[in-house]
Amino acid sequence: MKELVIILLFLVQGPFLFAQQGKRYIKKGNDLYKQQNYAEAEASYRKSVTPKSQSTEGNFNLGDALYKQKKFADAREQFSQIAGSANNSPAVKAQAYHNLGNSFVTDKKLEEGIAAYKKALINNPKDEETRYNLAYAQEMLKKQQQQKKDKNKDQKNKDNKKNQDNKDQNKDKKDQDKDKKDQQNKDQNDQKQEPKPQPGQLSKEDAQSMLDAMNNNEKQTQDKLKNKKFKGEKARVAKDW
Known part of the structure; x- marks a missing residue:
């Protein structure tokens, strides 16, 4: 009979005892929270929110302690x-x-x-x-x-x-390639139009050089004659025997 009374007393007072213990943990957690000791405050709040001692205040303050530790x-x-x-x-x-x-x-x-x-x-x-x-x-x-x-x-x-820079670069490259190709075609056409000298035959350039040299020599000769008097040949008189 005594055992039954003790069990009934525990069942009645148990939740109250857990609630009181939870409040003590909350109070301790609050003191630690004020001291900015948030890690220990978290540990104390967690003890106040065990399944046997649920507390809205304990849960709320636990959230605050986690927030202060950046455990978002x-x-x-x-x-x-x-x-x-x-x-x-x-x-x-x-x-x-x-x-x-x-x-x-x-x-x-x-x-x-x-x-x-x-x-x-x-x-x-x-x-x-x-x-x-x-x-x-x-x-x-x-x-x-x-x-x-x-x-x-x-x-x-x-x-x-x-993209625009790439387009401009591509355009410049195409223009350069076109100019290069045009120049190559022009050079090829010039080579085709200008007859190559046959073996033993003077080229156009060599012939022009020789002509220039002849003209130059002739001019020099004329210049020399201008500076001297003409000397005629003496006539010989033949005796009529």
Whole structure:
């Protein structure tokens, strides 16, 4: 009979004892959190949220401790569970969605953060801090999209310029090849038109050179005659015997 009483007493007081123990872990975690000892605070909060001692406060603070350590994926999991729990009030859900949005935005996931902030405002339309964060995230997203658009435009301009440069280079090469070919054809035609000298026959150039030399010699001879008087031959008179 005594054993039955002890068992019944444990069943009645057990949840209360676990709840009290959970509160002690939460308090210890809060003290560590204030000291910015987030890793140990996380460990203490985890002890407060065991299956036997569930605590919305412990889960919420655990999410905060994870967020401070930049464990954004783990923090989002915590806040998502709190926000999705049907047992929590709209006020608690709004806070959870707010922190969920913060973890997304800090992790540069702006679109997801915006969606979380909007859900927070659905649960608490008067939350001005969430409204401010929503406007901030929307502005950041707008700038991000504009930067991406400008980057794509710059890349497109670079690609177009590169393509145009390639076209110009190809055109220049074609023009150079054409000029080279035209010159080769011209040289070949000139060679065909100009008769090659036959063996033993003077070429056109050699004949011209010789003619120039003859003209030059003749001119020199004429110049010499101009400078001297003509000497006639003496006549011999033959005797008429």
